[in-house]
Amino acid sequence: MLKLKRLGVPVEAAGKSGVAISSSLVACDIDDFMSAGAISESPSLDRYVVLPGYEPSLSPPFLEWLDGLRSRVTSSAAHLILEAISRHRGMGQWVEVECHARCLLQMSPLNEEGTLVLAEAFAMRGAKRDATLLLDRYLNEIGEPRSELRLQASLLRRRIAAHSHPQVRVAATDTPFIGRGELLNDLGKAFSEVQDGRGQAYLLWGDAGIGKSRLLAEACAFADLQGLATHRVQCRPSDAHRPLSIFIDLVPALRTMRGSIGCAPETVTYLDRLTQRRPSTVRLGDGGADDEFVYARVQQSLFDLVDAVSDETPLILLVEDVHWIDAASAMLLKDMLEWIRTKSVLFAFSARSSVADKISYSPSALRVSHVPPLTSIDSAEVVLTVVRQYQRTIDDCYLQWCISVAEGNPYFLHELAKQWIETGDQHSPPPSLTAVIERRLSRLDDEALQLLQACVVLEKNSTIERIERLLGTTPSQLLRSINALGTAGMLVLETRDRAPTSSTQLRSKHELLSGAALALLTSPALAFLHQRASLILEAEIDAEMSAAILWDCAKHWQLAGNNKRAFDLVTSCAEHLMDVGLPSMAADVYDRAFAYTTSDRQRFAILERQTHSYYRSSAWQDLIGVATKARAYKTALEPNATDHDDIELMQFRAEWQGLDWSATRKKAMRCLTAHESSALHRVEAGTMVLMLLGLECDPAGMASVFEVVEPLCHLPEVPAAAGNQVRMVYNTNCGDWSAAVAAAEALTPQGTSSDNIGEHFRNLCNASICYRGAGLFDKSRSSLFASLALADKHNVQLSKHRAIPMLIHLELELGNNEAATHWFDELLEIPLPVDDKFAAQEIKVIRARLALLGGDHRLAERNLPNQMPQIATDLVYHRRTYQAALAIATDLAAGATIPRENLAILIDSHTRSRVNLHQAFATYVLHAALHREGRGEEAREMLGEYTNRYRREPWAAPSHFLTSIVVA
Numbered sequence: 001m002l003k004l005k006r007l008g009v010p011v012e013a014a015g016k017s018g019v020a021i022s023s024s025l026v027a028c029d030i031d032d033f034m035s036a037g038a039i040s041e042s043p044s045l046d047r048y049v050v051l052p053g054y055e056p057s058l059s060p061p062f063l064e065w066l067d068g069l070r071s072r073v074t075s076s077a078a079h080l081i082l083e084a085i086s087r088h089r090g091m092g093q094w095v096e097v098e099c100h101a102r103c104l105l106q107m108s109p110l111n112e113e114g115t116l117v118l119a120e121a122f123a124m125r126g127a128k129r130d131a132t133l134l135l136d137r138y139l140n141e142i143g144e145p146r147s148e149l150r151l152q153a154s155l156l157r158r159r160i161a162a163h164s165h166p167q168v169r170v171a172a173t174d175t176p177f178i179g180r181g182e183l184l185n186d187l188g189k190a191f192s193e194v195q196d197g198r199g200q201a202y203l204l205w206g207d208a209g210i211g212k213s214r215l216l217a218e219a220c221a222f223a224d225l226q227g228l229a230t231h232r233v234q235c236r237p238s239d240a241h242r243p244l245s246i247f248i249d250l251v252p253a254l255r256t257m258r259g260s261i262g263c264a265p266e267t268v269t270y271l272d273r274l275t276q277r278r279p280s281t282v283r284l285g286d287g288g289a290d291d292e293f294v295y296a297r298v299q300q301s302l303f304d305l306v307d308a309v310s311d312e313t314p315l316i317l318l319v320e321d322v323h324w325i326d327a328a329s330a331m332l333l334k335d336m337l338e339w340i341r342t343k344s345v346l347f348a349f350s351a352r353s354s355v356a357d358k359i360s361y362s363p364s365a366l367r368v369s370h371v372p373p374l375t376s377i378d379s380a381e382v383v384l385t386v387v388r389q390y391q392r393t394i395d396d397c398y399l400q401w402c403i404s405v406a407e408g409n410p411y412f413l414h415e416l417a418k419q420w421i422e423t424g425d426q427h428s429p430p431p432s433l434t435a436v437i438e439r440r441l442s443r444l445d446d447e448a449l450q451l452l453q454a455c456v457v458l459e460k461n462s463t464i465e466r467i468e469r470l471l472g473t474t475p476s477q478l479l480r481s482i483n484a485l486g487t488a489g490m491l492v493l494e495t496r497d498r499a500p501t502s503s504t505q506l507r508s509k510h511e512l513l514s515g516a517a518l519a520l521l522t523s524p525a526l527a528f529l530h531q532r533a534s535l536i537l538e539a540e541i542d543a544e545m546s547a548a549i550l551w552d553c554a555k556h557w558q559l560a561g562n563n564k565r566a567f568d569l570v571t572s573c574a575e576h577l578m579d580v581g582l583p584s585m586a587a588d589v590y591d592r593a594f595a596y597t598t599s600d601r602q603r604f605a606i607l608e609r610q611t612h613s614y615y616r617s618s619a620w621q622d623l624i625g626v627a628t629k630a631r632a633y634k635t636a637l638e639p640n641a642t643d644h645d646d647i648e649l650m651q652f653r654a655e656w657q658g659l660d661w662s663a664t665r666k667k668a669m670r671c672l673t674a675h676e677s678s679a680l681h682r683v684e685a686g687t688m689v690l691m692l693l694g695l696e697c698d699p700a701g702m703a704s705v706f707e708v709v710e711p712l713c714h715l716p717e718v719p720a721a722a723g724n725q726v727r728m729v730y731n732t733n734c735g736d737w738s739a740a741v742a743a744a745e746a747l748t749p750q751g752t753s754s755d756n757i758g759e760h761f762r763n764l765c766n767a768s769i770c771y772r773g774a775g776l777f778d779k780s781r782s783s784l785f786a787s788l789a790l791a792d793k794h795n796v797q798l799s800k801h802r803a804i805p806m807l808i809h810l811e812l813e814l815g816n817n818e819a820a821t822h823w824f825d826e827l828l829e830i831p832l833p834v835d836d837k838f839a840a841q842e843i844k845v846i847r848a849r850l851a852l853l854g855g856d857h858r859l860a861e862r863n864l865p866n867q868m869p870q871i872a873t874d875l876v877y878h879r880r881t882y883q884a885a886l887a888i889a890t891d892l893a894a895g896a897t898i899p900r901e902n903l904a905i906l907i908d909s910h911t912r913s914r915v916n917l918h919q920a921f922a923t924y925v926l927h928a929a930l931h932r933e934g935r936g937e938e939a940r941e942m943l944g945e946y947t948n949r950y951r952r953e954p955w956a957a958p959s960h961f962l963t964s965i966v967v968a
Contacts, residue, residue, distance in 0.1 A: 573589050
């Protein structure tokens, strides 16, 4: 006891033979550790070993108890270390992960989780060789080649060995990754969701240089090790004027990924159509009915490709600087973000501002996170880490100045640190960050600066091979320049192993640096670089057939000031847009091409093509203005040339859409009788006249015109389809029904497919009108079913807004009200076409009609598309008649008084339109209204005239219409 007391042990006697210590003076670190449930952030093996070095020669029970205690403590420590590893791993804190993993392996040298995570930490810190050696040793120690224990380690080794993420790799020192753990952890959780088949979309936004790209790079480098397929595209300022730019850049890489082989041949065809430049395929005579279907197939092919790749392995797609996205890509992304919810796909975007509304329909489809400035502590660590890489120390005052000026921006902090390393000047800080970048550039030699400028000019095309050709440098010169820029931290490498041809690109570290580098070039020097880039890329266009290179080359020729070459290539870009079904965007590009024209012949060519693009996109007012200009140039260039050309017909159609029917019909009639015109041109003009006369309810006029047009249809230069179109239009409206049906059948032969899908769809719909009028209801229904199947096959949902209402009216005419209601419900599931007021009106008309049949006159009244004063001004007589009849039927059902002027409107409109098809409903409504007003004799006379003299259909009017009209 005396010895214990001399050693400082607070013992007291306990009886004659015992000693005691007060419990308040006793502390057991093992108990503290077990109860705390946490470990040190800097773990060491000694902290978690019970009585290290203590090996007593005592009784076996005591030794057994000691071994059990040590085992329990070690097990608890291992569990807590693994929790800490998981936490640090999710936040990308790989130094801490490595420290904890080493401690775990000291406790348990063959711990699989510890080995795998240490290998990951090595790989993520760039020590790829150390990672593979570690795994090799682990596999050797396990032995047993077929053991399941080898599976995870072998898989990770293969991934690390192949690890070459397409995101940037820094040539020399890099800005340390600090202060982004929480955001990285969120991305890691999104990766887990994607692996479980729940697609995600993530937008990171923040200032330039704040670290968005670095954050995505770290996240995707880690995802790469987990076996997720990744690819990156970057938007540029010029991409805002390059429709579908994201997908044109993305598709070639996706097509090299596993799973893409599963795409159908038709999908591959449309992908080629999008990404490959083809010889001009613009057909100037086309009406553009095919554009909607072509573009829908292009869109569907993109969905099919992403689906095929992600079905093989989870897919991560990075889109950086999305604030420069083009409108077509943005609209397509909105649909794709909704679609990926059940796919193994993650879209990760970066932008300088929150552009969520631009690329997403709803907040639930896109998670948005702001990347904030670094804290002062993290900012200091960035600067100090960069400085330590050069074994230097920095004055605290200068460090605080850097933190203050950079305002938490990692790129600015890196530049300030590099500025100090290069100059060592701590007493005269530069006046601004711009001055820092300019001073750093001034310290580069000419060759290194020119390399940086060449990389900036080439942008995403800055491969080493192209740079060598652009600058004409030798490999040794290029090596010196790359080394100088890498040492300065101004250059990054980007490896594209998943591109069609593997390549390594050299890129400026940041856009701010790029802008400063280009500002050092004079205007002639910058134009020279763009010209060199143009020549290099143009030489590749035909070989690679790349639409992306086509657009880039056009931009370079434009910036080089070579209007002739810019004109040729911008025109090719517009033709490419026409080819993929984007005529409205092609019109905008043609407008840009006009600025590069150098002759009236070129100006006429552009205006002529622009006229066709406006025609195919139904931009009627724009068409009229451009067509007028084109006509003036043609007259000046070819005074003796005929005016009867495609431009004339397109202008007629535009004027028709402006409801100037009388003037348009007279012009088209002069065209029909112009013997100097081609036979086909006259037939097309005659078809237009027949349609306009049909809208004007003039069967006699149609008959006289048909006598002129019909003989032209037999001439050899007139295609059979054009003749059948004439016969179907005329005979359906006022001619022979058997001839109308024969023409309709010829236009829609079974078992064949048209190259022009849109035209085939239109013919099916028009044929159904003919069949319904002829009383061939099954054929009419089958024709509409075929049109809907075509729309489904090509994913053109908006076209259903034409076919389904026709099907509903067919079922209503046959008294199949339940079927009509079913199809109306189907129609409501389809988005309305943008800016199509007639589609919206049609939905109201059908809802009002169904409401009347269901006895709900209030619902019918709420859905009347127009009031009588507006209805009375409608120039389309059959529409005016139907809507007037619907309004009066609603008054009848409600028991309301029918204003005499409203009834007069219906009588006048019916008298004009009763010779047309589908007038039974309006006739019966008028009959009921006249009876209600005490004008029974007039009602009977009117009904008799319609059924016995004017009714166009060869079958009896449906009597159920009369009984379905409720008169309250």
